[in-house]
Amino acid sequence: xxxxxxxxxxxxxxxxxxxxxxxxxxxxxxxxxxxxxxxxxxxxxxxxxxxxxxxxxxxxxxxxxxxxxxxxxxxxxxxxxxxxxxxxxxxxxxxxxxxxxxxxxxxxxxxxxxxxxxxxxxxxxxxxxxxxxxxxxxxxxxxxxxxxxxxxxxxxxxxxxxxxxxxxxxxxxxxxxxxxxxxxxxxxxxxx
Numbered sequence: 001x002x003x004x005x006x007x008x009x010x011x012x013x014x015x016x017x018x019x020x021x022x023x024x025x026x027x028x029x030x031x032x033x034x035x036x037x038x039x040x041x042x043x044x045x046x047x048x049x050x051x052x053x054x055x056x057x058x059x060x061x062x063x064x065x066x067x068x069x070x071x072x073x074x075x076x077x078x079x080x081x082x083x084x085x086x087x088x089x090x091x092x093x094x095x096x097x098x099x100x101x102x103x104x105x106x107x108x109x110x111x112x113x114x115x116x117x118x119x120x121x122x123x124x125x126x127x128x129x130x131x132x133x134x135x136x137x138x139x140x141x142x143x144x145x146x147x148x149x150x151x152x153x154x155x156x157x158x159x160x161x162x163x164x165x166x167x168x169x170x171x172x173x174x175x176x177x178x179x180x181x182x183x184x185x186x187x188x189x190x191x192x
Contacts, residue, residue, distance in 0.1 A: 010164030017143035021175040024135035050089040075106040129183045
């Protein structure tokens with residue numbers, strides 16, 4: 001009697017990798033909202049992680065963020081005990097901003113857009129782009145490992161294994177193109 005191994009479809013493995021790749025693109029888009037160059041925006045700092053009482057909170061949960069002028073951000077913390085941790089989080093961020101405490105609020109004056117500031121933003125953009133592509137590669141590696149394991153367990157034919165590898169590579173290229181498109185749009189915005 002033939003050994004009836006449970007067969008699996010490599011396409012199911014690839015389908016499971018898709019949401020991880022989509023998440024990488026979505027996260028990248030969210031991170032880029034913080035890279036504003038010409039005007040002040042709450043998106044620049046609202047998701048900064050602030051350590052308070054041994055926990056981390058997005059800044060937007062600790063106070064109101066307003067834009068009193070085109071180059072200024074004003075943070076009004078819900079509680080004055082949040083001021084010091086918020087200032088620390090802003091100073092530790094890679095945004096290069098200098099917060100100034102003014103009674104019960106924190107002001108941030110955005111520096112004029114210099115070539116150096118633009119270069120810094122482009123450097124950050126490049127790092128975030130590579131990080132997103134790395135997440136896509138990790139999802140591919142995980143799926144490829146599952147395909148190879150299924151092949152070794154004789155749940156996939158060699159033909160299916162190679163079809164899976166090709167389709168997986170096509171998927172990676174598709175998501176990398178999406179990441180590149182998002183990066184190009186942001187780069188154009190920074191250089192304007």
